[in-house]
Amino acid sequence: MTLRRKLLFFPALAVGIAVLFIAIKSRPDVPVKPAQSKARAVDVITLQQSDIAPVVTGFGRVTPKLTWQAIAEVDGKVIYRNPALEKGRVLPAGTELLRIDPTDYQLAVAQAQADVSVREVRLAKLELDESNLKTTLAIEKRRLALSRDELARQKNLRQKGLISQSDLDNEQQAFLSQQTRVQDLEAQLKVLPDEKRITESELEASNLALEQAQRNLDKTQIVLPVDSRIAEVNIERDQVVTPQQVMVIAHGLGAVEVDAQVSIHDMQTVFDTLNGDHSEGFSRKLHQLEASVNLSSGSFKEEWLAKVARLSDTVSLNQATVGVILEIALDEEQKQGIAAQPSLVNGMFVKATIEGKPVAHWVIPERALRGDKIYLLEDGTLKVVPVTILFRRGESVAIAGDLKAGQQLVLNDLLPAVPGMELRAVTLNGDVVENNAVNGEAS
Known part of the structure; x- marks a missing residue:
């Protein structure tokens, strides 16, 4: 039994070797993978x-381009105050804001007018006197010529013994009297131009006094010169104002400005794009730059086109920034405050964007x-x-x-x-x- 099992081992081994050989021969060749390139x-x-074009940003506050102050130039009591004169109210040009009691100034105007009339009458009288004196002088000169001829005739008759010495003396006296009259008239005519010049100077001074009195009277009425938004009111009715007192401050509505603080380095980069054009001055080159102003508050964002007007006169050494003045024109709706978006008003903090020329x-x-x-x-x-x-x-x-x-x-x-x-x-x-x-x- 044991011998038979030993004899069966060899045939089984031969079969296993044959199966392994067949399996190896029948297995497909493994493809050879080429070496990968090392290039990235x-x-x-x-x-x-x-x-x-370079674009730089800066920040600044909105200020009105035009600030108008109603400064009292005369003193007196305020007798009228416009009911619409309130802070924040938009008023058109020509609106009367205040009126100061004009009584004293009306009296000064009347007095000045009276002085002018007196000088004018006096000057007219002098001109008439001059005309009359010239006419009278001409007549008296003719009389003097006749008297001279008559005196010569009397002398001739006296030499012939035809008249008495008393008659000659009377004629001589008449000639001297006529000569004195002519000389008086000539003296008056000689002095008359000086009197006219003095009167004309007095008339000119009276006219100037009248103009000054009229200006003072006009200054009692405070009228808004341009469309403006009232910023400050420092006067009430029945108050007494004194010269140089600021009564009202108003901001013009035509345009606003932003003094945007921009990095000196960034602004130099923008300026470098303008250096290639030497046909225009630097101030005109600034107008070639494009700019805008942005207002952002929460979810609200709005943008306005702006113009680079000029550079500020100061540089912030601590922040290394230069001030660039941007000007923003407002349309009629923004002026009146009825636009869909809020208008740019004094004190708003905004972001400014400035774009150079493409290079x-x-x-x-x-x-x-x-x-x-x-x-x-x-x-x-x-x-x-x-x-x-x-x-x-x-x-x-x-x-x-x-x-x-x-x-x-x-x-x-x-x-x-x-x-x-x-x-x-x-x-x-x-x-x-x-x-x-x-x-x-x-x-």
């Missing part, structure tokens, strides 16, 4: 210049910037290039450096980034690269 897959875009720069996406360096794909390898960041706008960055149009900019963040490492572009400008053999070549 990256996304690239073509580097090129494009026009981009050609190397512009790359923010995600392609690695600190102060960028990655380029050249000849299938990585090249790290240092750049200077000029400014940012949204997700784009304007840079400067040793760059050429057509170079391929790597968008991926490579860790580690070793210059010269192999790269493989899988997308170019957003499109899938089908032939990787062109990797690293300018498209």
Whole structure:
């Protein structure tokens, strides 16, 4: 029994070996996997210049462009106060706000008018006297000529003994009297122009006094010069005002201004976009900049277009900011305060945005910037290039450096980034690269 079991072991072993051999022979060959490339897959875009304008922001408070103060120039009691004269009320130009008692000033006007009339009458009388004196002088000169001739005739008769000496003396006396009369008239005519000049000067002074009295009378009525919003009222009816007292403060509705504080560095970046144009002065260049003012409060947001008017005269050394004066014109609805959105009023804190002129720069996406360096794909390898960041706008960055149009900019963040490492572009400008053999070549 034991011997038979031993003899059966060898046939079973042979069958097992045969089955194992058949299984090995019939097994399919395992495919050989080729060695994978070591090049890193990256996304690239073509580097090129494009026009981009820097945008800077600042903050400031709204102030009215025109502030009008009703300052008393005369004294007296206020006898009228407009019922609509209240803080915050919008009033049209020409509205009478206040009236000061004009009695004393009306009396001064009447007195000045009387003085003017007296001087005018006197000047008219002098002119009439001058005319009469000239006529009288002409007549008296003719009489003097006749008297001279008569005296000469009397002398001739006396020499012939035809008249007495007394008759000659009487004629001589008549001639001298007529000569004296003519001389008096000439003296009066000579003095008359001086009297006229004095009277004319007095008349001019009286007219000036009348104008001053009339101006003082006009100053008793306070009238709003422009459409305005009342900001402050410091007077009531029956109060006595004195000169230089501020009675009312009003803000013009035509436009408002914002003194936006902007970083000096950011503003210099904006100014650099204007330096290429030397045909206009700097103040005119400022008007080429585009600006807007934004008001944000909770869920409410509103924007107004603005104009860069001028630069402030001071620089904040602590904050390193410069003031940029923006001017915002208000439409009629905003002036009256009936617009759908709130109007810009004094004291509002707003955000200002200033945009420079578009200038050609190397512009790359923010995600392609690695600190102060960028990655380029050249000849299938990585090249790290240092750049200077000029400014940012949204997700784009304007840079400067040793760059050429057509170079391929790597968008991926490579860790580690070793210059010269192999790269493989899988997308170019957003499109899938089908032939990787062109990797690293300018498209």
